[in-house]
Amino acid sequence: MPPPELTPPVPPDGPDAPVPSAGDGRQSLLRVRGHSVSWLPPLALLVALVAFDLNTSGELRVISWIVLVPGIAAALCGVWTTALFALLSVLAYVAMDTTWPQQYQTGLPDFILVAAGGVLAVAVSWVRLRNERRALHMRDVAETTRRTVLRPLPPYWGGLDHAAVYLAADSVAKVGGDFYDIQPSPYGTRVLIGDVQGKGLGAVDGAAVLLSSFRESGYYESDLTTVARRLDARMLRHGFYCAQVGRDDSDRFATGVLLGFPPRTAPHGPVVLVNFGHQPPLLVGPSGVRELPPGDGLPLGLGDLSEGPAPLQRIWPAAGDTLLLVTDGVTEARDAQGEFFPLVAAVAVALAEDPGVAEPERLVAFVRDATLRHGGNHLADDTTVFAVRPAPADATDGYPFFGPPPG
Structure with missing residues (x-):
């Protein structure tokens, strides 16, 4: 069994440290x-x-x-x-x-x-x-809000070997507008990563509504295009609601990448991808690093400006390839000279030195550490690194399907 998801390093008094009751003064460090x-x-x-x-x-x-x-x-x-x-x-x-x-x-x-x-x-x-x-x-x-938006994912969830790290720019709230999730379904496993425009509680709210829609539509809908439409419609409805209650964040949108992995009954099928104006994923594996095409989809919440659904891309990853997905906290991290973090080049160099870096856990840990080093341990934006690939054939999560079978 692989170890659980990676989490960002925190100090001893960080968000996951146990805190005794404050009622009798025993919370002291002495x-x-x-x-x-x-x-x-x-x-x-x-x-x-x-x-x-x-x-x-x-x-x-x-x-x-x-x-x-x-x-x-x-x-x-x-x-x-x-x-x-x-x-x-x-x-x-x-x-x-x-x-x-x-x-x-x-x-x-x-x-x-x-x-x-x-x-x-x-x-x-x-x-x-x-x-x-x-x-x-x-x-x-x-902490409850963070775990609701970014729920912990079990090992080999949906038949995927995965690892993720989330670094919030808000060190107090520990949660922001970045989101990701894996949803098993009778039609294959769906993966979503995205970034709601802006910061603050409004961005957290947008991430929550998109994840709730993804967890339902990603399970019940057989067509990934329908899942994409539902996500866009949900963001539009959320914006309309915000406008009606007088909130000033009614024009929020979200970039994202929606993936559809084939069911285990058809393991050699393609991975289907919809890109909503997000940073394109990277394929990292024995053959090197390859950046996928950016796609022409508009961000979620701007679908009413498009004449049709977001286009689908189909990719056939080779054995051992890992899909690396990041938010702009990685690609827009700047060093002291104002230079952006060269993600593709950095991963390529690390992979050439050690092919084992392509494993999801090690890949996520490398990107996290390299991003922090490049930015001098300063985060200007929420940062998410997410890596997935098909799990070994003998690995199973035992997920029971409660909805109607495909067909």
Whole structure:
């Protein structure tokens, strides 16, 4: 079994890192063997101030600095732990101050300072944890949205060996206007990749409506041209809806590539392709790198400007060929001198050095890394790299068809 889809590298606190509950302050990075030790810095400061005050002269009193202890706890610990340190600070202040002769005591003013600082620290801790819960909730919403638009694909899904990587230009939302999917059907496996024009939630909305249409029409329609028409009509309907509700993104369109792989009952048939104004796919295999013709189809959502359906292309990949599909985040990545990333040349050089690069996983990983290097690890646009080819004959996903059989 191949490993699961590639995912972009993320830091330890990235979108897929497990995050404990923020309710008790255990979300702190101060951990030993899985247990929070966020209480250790304020406790150490408390002990240090008490010890220092005990070993100073009456002219140099530092016990009033104990007000810092609940403040540090507010930044690291939960509400109840902060309240405990606030109480300990008040008790420690009273105990230490009364041990000195009257003339050296700091007295009531500093007691009020320490008590007020403790109350304020508890309030700050409560506000911080509330904001952290809200941030965690929003991150969960963004992650759910991302997985809804770009659902994880099982190994050998639809009889295809595949790999994909998606890098969002919005490092907070982690989702944008790029989309891709594989849909098995009784008529063969359909593949879609595309890029909704623009950025923001409007682009995500456009990607979602196109994917929902593809997952239905790609399954039930026997003719790929009909699937293409349904996608274009869906984008037109979405634009009309946006105009009716007063949104300013009613004129959005999407480029894309729609592929139809033959069913396993006819494995030697051609791969049918419809290009909606998108970057042409590359065929990468033992014979080298070949860029497919661009096609004459208009972007999705502009079909009403065309006199007919988007033209079909038929290709016959050789054994071992992989179809590489990318969005313009790859082809329009610029280096410090403003030069675009030379995708075809880069893949050709890598393939000449190591023919194993043609495998979907390695090919996607190479393009991802090369694109990031070329752009200095800066993404100006959402970036998707997707590679597919027929799976080995003995590989199966066991997909059960629920709709009517072909015929």
